[in-house]
Amino acid sequence: MSIAADWYGVVTVVGAGLVTVAARASFIVLPARTAVPAWLRRALKFVAAAVLPALILPDVLFRDLGPQEIVNIYRIAAALCAAWVAWRTRNIFATLGVGMAVLWLLKLIGPL
Amino acid sequence: MQTRRQAYRQGAKDAFPSVIGLIPFGLIVGTASTAAGMDPWLALAMSIIVYAGASQLAAIGLMVQSAPLAIVLATVLVVNLRFVMYSASLAPFFRQLSTGRKWLLSYALTDHLFALVNARFTPDGCHKHVDAYYIGGAVPTWLMWNAMVAIGIFAGTLVPKQWSLDFAIPLVFLALVFPALTTRTHWITAGAALVAAFFTAGLPMKLGLITAAFVAVSIGTWLDYRQELEKRIAR
Numbered sequence: 001m002s003i004a005a006d007w008y009g010v011v012t013v014v015g016a017g018l019v020t021v022a023a024r025a026s027f028i029v030l031p032a033r034t035a036v037p038a039w040l041r042r043a044l045k046f047v048a049a050a051v052l053p054a055l056i057l058p059d060v061l062f063r064d065l066g067p068q069e070i071v072n073i074y075r076i077a078a079a080l081c082a083a084w085v086a087w088r089t090r091n092i093f094a095t096l097g098v099g100m101a102v103l104w105l106l107k108l109i110g111p112l
Numbered sequence: 113m114q115t116r117r118q119a120y121r122q123g124a125k126d127a128f129p130s131v132i133g134l135i136p137f138g139l140i141v142g143t144a145s146t147a148a149g150m151d152p153w154l155a156l157a158m159s160i161i162v163y164a165g166a167s168q169l170a171a172i173g174l175m176v177q178s179a180p181l182a183i184v185l186a187t188v189l190v191v192n193l194r195f196v197m198y199s200a201s202l203a204p205f206f207r208q209l210s211t212g213r214k215w216l217l218s219y220a221l222t223d224h225l226f227a228l229v230n231a232r233f234t235p236d237g238c239h240k241h242v243d244a245y246y247i248g249g250a251v252p253t254w255l256m257w258n259a260m261v262a263i264g265i266f267a268g269t270l271v272p273k274q275w276s277l278d279f280a281i282p283l284v285f286l287a288l289v290f291p292a293l294t295t296r297t298h299w300i301t302a303g304a305a306l307v308a309a310f311f312t313a314g315l316p317m318k319l320g321l322i323t324a325a326f327v328a329v330s331i332g333t334w335l336d337y338r339q340e341l342e343k344r345i346a347r
Contacts, residue, residue, distance in 0.1 A: 002149030003175045009154050012181055016171050016188045017161035023192045025218035027200035032207060036200045039333070046332030047193045047325070048292035049301040052285045054324035055170055055191075057309040059282035079282060086287045092136055095287040096280060103279055 074110060078103035119241035123248025126232070130224035131256045138257050140280045141165050142264015147277045148176040152265045159261040163219065163254070166288065167191040169281045170321070179318035187318075190325050198226040204235035205242045217243065220250035297339070301332030 003009050027034065036044075060079040061071045082099030089095070113119045145155035150172060162168050167188045174184045198221055206214055228249055233239040271277055293299050305328035312320035 003145075003151060003154065003172070005151040005154040008178070008181070009151065009175065012171070012175055012184050013154060013158045013161055015181060015185050016158070016167065017163075019185050019189045020162050020164050020167060020192050020195070021215070021219050023189065023195040024199055024221040025215055026196050027203040028206050028218050029211065029214050030203070032203075036197075041197075042336055043329055043333045044193060044197045045336065046298065046301045046329045047190070049289070049298040050305045050325045050328030050332065051191055051321075052166075052289040052292065053302045053305040054309040054321050054328065055166075055173075056282045056285045056289070057306050058313045058320065059173065059279075059285075061310070062313055063278070064276060075279060078279070079286065082283050082286050087290050090287070090291060092133075092284065092287040096136065096140070096283050099283040099286070100277075100279065103276060107274075107276070 074103055074106040077106060113241055113245065116241050116244040119244035120248035122232075123228070123245040123250075124252055125248075126228050126245075127224065127249030127253055130228075131252045133224075134253065134256050135260055137165050137284060138260025139264040139267070140284055141168050142261040142266075143268035143271060143277050144169060144264075144281050145172050145261075146265050146268025147271070147273070148172050150175070152269075155265050156258075156262055159258050162188070163257065164192055164195075164222075165257075166285070169284065173281065174318050174321075177318060183318050183322070186322050190322060194223075195221060198223075202226060202229060205229065205233060205239050205246075209243060213243070217246060217250070220247075220254060222250075222253055225249050225253065297332055297335045300335060301328050304328040304331045 027036065056079070060075045063072060063075065065072055078099050081102045082095050085091070085098045086095040113122055141159065142155070145158070145168075146152065150158075155172075158168055158171070162171070170187050170191050171184050174187060199218065202221070206217060209217070225246060229242065229246055232245065233242050268277070289302065293302055305324055308324035308327040309320060312323045314320070315323060
């Protein structure tokens, strides 16, 4: 599995850039009278709380599976430890450190 | 901040802690793109063109599985929707600037810059030289981010695959999620997103993330709307 600098890679990267700058520029470049609709303002409050867990779950459960595995037990255990650290400390270094350390430890000594 | 020069300098000074804070995240995004087998120059181009870490990670995760272009772009848009909110709140500060400058400043918008400008200026109060202040913070932020991603990309080639460094991606998102869970409704939204993500993980074309995010945002928005109605009725 890889991502080459072929037409798919280049078009996707440029497209992602256009989409992102459009989001950033939206209300800055729109005419002054344009207001954020109430429903959009309400929905935007919940985007981070919805998107981040939805990004996390498949990366933890379903990646790097062994032949007999349905979900990745080691990653789940490591992610739970990291989640506890993230919740308590709000520290990105500590979260990364604990999560990776638990995963490596389990891979090293675990029976799977 | 009487002169523009002072405003540039103040911006750079205020941005300093968050610029240092970018170091681990930038390194991770760089190493993760190499771990995903991404062409190093394409990865560097992405960092400069997209310039938004969380969405870069999300896009890399989809691209490595050859997800359709529309799905990758929709996912990037969803992850970056918060910028629409920032854009609305910063717009009054940038009214007098030329269109070209507005686009340039927009490109450089980050979570931290948004927070810095909001902490120091108010739209109704004096915001002379706010663009100079913004650029003073934006330049070191941009340089640090892309330098760290570049280092990560090339350091990533030295890391063996058995180290499972791609696991750093969900860990970074874990560190970002808790500050976003400010109310009970936000927690319910996050819970709904987990459940929805579980059941949509097998959807074709990697549609799972967008579907799960849409379901969870709808639930959160609906609960929030209902709470406000109840408050209004109680009054």
